[in-house]
Structure formats: structure tokens, C-alpha cells
Amino acid sequence: MDLSFILNELGEDRENYFNAVSPPIMQSSNFAFKTVADIRQAMTCEFDTNLYSRGQNPTLTILRKKLAALDGAEDALLFNSGIAAITVSMLSLLKSGDHVIAIDDAYSWTSKFFKSFLPKFNVTTTLIDGTDFSNFENAILPSTRLIFLESPNTLTYQLQDIKKVAGLAKSKGILTMIDNSYCTPLFQQPINLGIDLVAQSATKYIGGHSDVVAGVITGRKALIKQIFENEFMNFGPALSPHSAWLLLRGLRTLPLRLQRSFESTQIITQWLEANEAIQKVLWPFSASFNQLTLAHEQMQGCGGLFSFILKDSSLSKIEDFCNRLKHIMIAVSWGGHESLIVPSIASIPENQYRTDDEHHQLIRMYIGLEEPDYLIKDLAQALASKNQ
Secondary structure, X not given: OOHHHHHHOOOOOHHHHOOOOOOOOOOOOEOOOOOHHHHHHHHHOHHHOOOEOOXXXXXHHHHHHXXXXXXXXXXXXXXXXXXXXXXXXXXHHOOOOOEEEEEOOOOHHHHHHHHHHHHHHOOEEEEEOOOOHHHHHHHOOOOEEEEEEEOOOOOOOOOOOHHHHHHHHHHHOOXXXXXXXXXXXXXOOHHHHOOOEEEEEOOOOOOOOOOOOOEEEEEOHHHHHHHHHHHHHHHOOOOOHHHHHHHHHHHHXXXXXXXXXXXXXXXXXXXXXXXOOEEEEEOOOOOOOOOHHHHHHHOOOOOOXXXXXXXXXXXXXXXXXXXXXXXXXXXXXXXXXXOEEEEHHHHOOHHHXXXXXXXXXXXXXXXXXXXXXXXXXXXXXHHOOOOO
16 A cells, blocks of 8 residues: 555545545544444444544544554554553453563653553563563463563664564564554554564654654554554543644655654764764664664664664763753654753762762753754754863
């Protein structure tokens, strides 16, 4: 299926809404039926019916079709946040006594779910360094039900060999899930590599304008339907029609925005690597990245998110550098039009900062749609502070 067809035509039956070029926002909580027989039928299979917008909605259906097609999946389910897509789906797949294998450096709230939430339901998790394939083999137990990946992760950008892990899991009858927020389906297709379920924070590149929070899970229809008919409908993490419309708008320009961010990041990471004030740059497509070969094998491109370390990584120097930036905003998240930066020290109490812990020294940056030279000038003036 052509990318242009997916982004501009798939699911858009324009004759059903006055031939409007842009799909309407179906801002309705529920939908009427002509007969009792019709509504009775809808109630038997809400997964494929517009009955009540806590389940399905016509605006969401258009988006659902597009996101499933982009991933090469049979179906998709939309959520009101990326973490909801991950956690609600896992709760549907897991039961008391099950075991999960997960990478040890995943998104903070995903890690918290493994460490603090699942134990309440007698579900155990083994956290491993996913860069070493043997760790997956060694962690498998008779009760292992799920392997969770995040490749790359969004601080150190460590990769897992997706195809190899998926093959191992299938040979053992274990389900696999991956957080693919960093790459999007345009730069990485985990389902084609054998993964069962793919999650994304659609807040990031899919939305693209920093004005909507959303999540999506894609995979086989049977798995998606299982999640929908149980935990999804009980917990109610539905996406609003207006948010779905904003994501549809974002999809139109996704290839252009992603490519622009990628190309600008190539320029800026090379400039940083050559700067005498920088100790290290972490970016999967950087020539110095220790998993560069694997990155090129399973990724078709690289996002605009990377991290770096200053040679002077004192707490005061990191703060001074970030505070001196004039155009690059200090903020979390990524994937929008604006460039952002956030240091690890923002989440570390000052008295716990360790100069011998590389994670504490990391400064994460996202490259938006500004001109690279404009951003380089801002970085240069901030690096040239009096404390340098």
C-alpha cells in the first residue's frame, strides 16, 4: 500500500461527509439506530460499530485504519496517551503468575509499571540489558508470557536486535511488544521483523505540533480485539474525536517533518562531536555509535532525538549551559516543530548528583524544524559561557 494513499486517502469516504477534503470531527458521544434490532446487533460487537464514543467513533476509525496500515498491521486501537496504550494492553495480555522480560532502560513510566504496578497482581518482571541477545535467552522462564522492547530507548538510544528477539519469542510461544515511538513506522517496521504488538506515543511525531496527547497500539486483529473488549472498555482510556482529528492533520506532513528533523540532526550532531566542549554524542546514526551497524539493519532513518555530555559535567555547568539557551526551549517530550532540551539533572535531587554516573550527565535534545544554523548559533553561545 502506497504511503501517499495511506496518508491522504485510506479510510476517507468523502462522499459520506459532503465531499469535504478534510474529515469532519464527529463530536458526538453516542449514535442513533433505526430499530431495536439494529442497536441489539451493535451491542453484540462494539469493536466494529459506532455505538458510544468510549469505544469507537467515525473520526477515530479513519485514523485507526491509517495507523494500522502504516505499521503493516491488521488493526489498531487508539488511546488517550502513549503510556495508556502500553499499560492497558499489557494488563489485557497478562495474568497472575505470569513473567515478563523487559529492557532495563525503558521510558520512566513504563519502568515504573514493571517495578511498582505489576507486582500487585503477582506478575514478575526481569529487567535486562537488551543490547546482549543472550540476556533474553537466559531470562526466559516457563511462566514467561511477554517480552517488551523499546528500540531505541529515548535517553541512551540502546538498540535490541528486534528480528532475533522476535524469532526467539515465537519459538517459545511468547508474545512480543515494542515501543516504537522514536522511529515511527516510517523509519522502523517492527511487525515486519516479527513483533506481535507495536505501541507508539502519538503525542510525538504523529501529532507533530505539541498540541495533543495520544497513544496507539497495532497488531493482529485478534489481539487488538481482546484488548478492546476487556481492559480498554473497562478502564475507558478513549481518545477524543478532536484529538484524533489533530493526529489526522499531523499525519499529512509526517514524512516531510520526520525527514527534515533527521537531516538537521545529522548536521547538528556532527557539529557537536567536533566541538571541544563536548565529550560524547549519543545518536543511533552517529559514526561513533557502538550499535551503528544494527541501527542501519533495522532502521530506515533516525529521529531527531539525541543526547550528549559536556566535558565539564559539573552540576553548575550543565545548568548554566541549559539556562543560557535563547531559542531552544527546556521541556520534555519531542516530535513537534520546536527544538527542545532537557538535562538528566532535572529529575535528580542536587545532593544525589554523581559525576561518575554517565546517566546523570546526559543532556537530551530534540531537533525540530528550525534551520540547523539557527540552532547551532544558539548552542555555540550557550557553550561559550563564562564558566567554560
